[in-house]
Amino acid sequence: MIDSILTEEELMQKHKKERKELQAQIQTLKKSICKGDKKKKKEIAEEIGRLEESLEKQHTEELNAWRLAHVTLNDQQTESAQVSKEVDKDNSSLEQSTHRISKAQKRREKKAIAEKERNQRIIEQETLNIFGKRNIETEAIKEILSKQNLMIYEIPSDGHCLYNAVVHQLKINGETPLSLDDLRTKTADYLKENMNDFLPFLSNPDSEDLLTPEEYEKYCNDVAETSAWGGAVELQVLSRILKCPIEVIQATGAPYIIGDEYSNDKKVTLTYHRHMYELGAHYNSVTKCVQDEES
Structure with a gap:
């Protein structure tokens, strides 16, 4: 007590x-x-x-x-x-x-x-x-971002959050614009071309066995053609496709960076929320803090 x-x-x-x-x-x-x-x-x-x-x-x-x-x-x-x-x-x-x-x-x-x-x-x-968990987590992330003069940029929770968050980051970083479909297609193609690199990290959610080649093929097609949620594997692929580091900020623990071998000049920054929605984890983008005009 x-x-x-x-x-x-x-x-x-x-x-x-x-x-x-x-x-x-x-x-x-x-x-x-x-x-x-x-x-x-x-x-x-x-x-x-x-x-x-x-x-x-x-x-x-x-x-x-x-x-x-x-x-x-x-x-x-x-x-x-x-x-x-x-x-x-x-x-x-x-x-x-x-x-x-x-x-x-x-x-x-x-x-x-x-x-x-x-x-x-x-x-x-x-x-x-x-x-509640959601508000505690969000406030913790906001506190971390405020130290970098950043704020959360809300991305809709529709299964495409990871890709849409990256699209937003590319736009504000002045990069060549890519659409949601572009990123999904490029991610799926890269996964297919590099199956041996990623197959050991993917398992069947029901049996927890590693995916068979046929199941892996379907996984890649889902990435390209459906609203399948993106996670750690897709972050690795996106970093390689875009040739830039991706920083992921979360409420607990230090932020982690995927692709730190690339230059930080065009870093993509995302926030990761475990409790934002009941359907599961969620990614948001970030943007510069907006000063209150009255202050």
Whole structure:
């Protein structure tokens, strides 16, 4: 149970420290994997997932508890003042009349109680929204970007987010414009031409066995012809096609760069969100911060 005496800033610092400690623990776990030991790699990946989920759940619960504790405290103070006024008013009324409370008064009191309960539910829901996984992750990414004078540029969640985010980056970097279809086709062609490089990293989602050559062919066709979501493999391919590094910024851990052998002059920067949408992970682009005209 989180100590409600902590300030919100102290609580956020505590969470930041715990996330750093978890990242150190994760690095230790990754280093324990022997090269080629797929079973151990899978077990470690599952363990890392459990650790991250557990810490996020703990932080969410602590933040919710902190918020609700302070909301309740403020409500109690306000209610106490209101009760005092109502008692004085009631005593005055009793001195003037000993008649029973009317039915209309009872209805008003019942309505007031219902309204108070409704407001409390609204406050609790807003607390959950503010301290939910999605908002916590987004705020963490925004903080990282702000240090680079950048902000999130929203990309629609339609299966094409990775490619559309790259298209946006190429446009703002002044590169030769490529369409969504161009990038998908080039990615699929590169995958087909370099099957031996990528086949070991792709598995059947149902059996977890490596894809057969026939399944790999279908995978490539899906990349070109459908809204199949792009991930780590496609990031590698896009970096090679565009001959530029791709920086991926996420809420926890340091940003990672694919294709760091290329020049940084035309770097593509994306943000990776695990919890933005219920359908799964999501990529956004970034742009320069826009200053408030009134400031």
